[in-house]
Amino acid sequence: MRKIETRHWTFLGLFVCIGLVMLINVTVDHPVSAQTQKMYDFIDSLPSGSVLIVSFDHEASSLPEIRPIALAILRHAFSRGHRLIGVALLSEGTAIGYRLMRKTAAEYGRKYGRDYVYLGFKPQYIAAILSMGESIPRTFPQDYLGRSYENLELLNGVRNYDDVAAVISITDGSLTTHWMEYGSARYGIRILSGMTAAMVTTFDPYVDSGQMYCLVAGLRGAAEYERLINYKGGGTRGMLAQTTAHLYVILLVVLGNVIYFKSRRKRTTR
């Protein structure tokens, strides 16, 4: 049997803290950030029936964080009667994106082909973004389910980005950068993003410069969005756990520093 080390106690502490807090089932009240509000206002202000591209640019590993964000945005868009075109620029996000769209569409009674379509994965994301700017039917002659473009009611009249209100990139990496550099800079399409918290500092400069319209980040962003659409989803449920986890980390940092300085003082007095 291996000896229990300090790091094991640290992990166990986190596990117990989060586990207990999640069992309590209490929600935390939190203010809505300006970025989340901007995303909500934009989607809310679009005329019903507007076409939005939702691009699932993430891997399966980030699903626990990405899922609540994507679901909140999709729920809002479907509830407003917008028509959604799903694509994936990373292969791992393909099936996930389809499942999320199908799930939320079913909640609002939206019909495939009329209210939403899923075009699936396209390799070489830069080429795909540029190609969609010229012609979406040429880039995706068929949807994810193998139906031809002409047979999908929603796509009649949608030729390129000119017929789309905005692109919402759901990402855990830098793929949204390519949407901005090629989709926005070249074709002028508005880029919004839902992303993992780890990517916020990468994309903040693009929000400041106006190259990205707005972003919703991490579990907190999801919780804020859920609050705006009046829905208690994974974001809202996870906020108390996240707050507790952060307090636990802060406690460990303080404790670690106290132990370090005490041991240093002991060494110097010797």
Next chain:
Amino acid sequence: MTLAIFSFLYRDNPIYKMAESLLIGVSIGYTLVIVWSSTLMDLLFKPFFCNEQYGLALPFILGLLMFGRFLPRTSSFSRIPIAVMIGSGAGVAIPVMLEARTLKQISATVTPLITESGFPDLSAIVVIVGVLTTLSYFYFSREHKGSLGISAKVGTYFLMIFFGATFGYTVMSRMSTFIGRMEFLLTEFLHLTG
């Protein structure tokens, strides 16, 4: 799978190894299937054989030349598709990068330091001071002494704040992932919460 992956927190073990191998295998298998169906079939074989788009033979041959790398005698052939990729990629990327990553970022940095009401715009001042001092830190043609030394020192503080913020967000992100898995365990697996 989730519990098997979590078991690594105690120590490396065969169950974790199995879960890790399964995850990698499934991911690669899934990616291969998607790439085969949406790239080779949809973009090459179907248009070539069904729609008689014979011009696609050229990218197909270029693609095959890539495999030349596996043999020393044919490895030089792979330079042709690589050259095509780099040439076309650079041609597409350079103007866009210049516009999106340089010009627009510079124009967003250089904003008026005084607001319309006549008060100093603190945010704009912090941004411009941060950019200039951080750039001075990366100026290595002169020793960091005197005013350049002070500027570089201030630049390091801005860098530290950036690294701290990035690390904080990364911790938040990893915690979110862990919370997501915990929610799955407690809700969908153990049915302990609604």
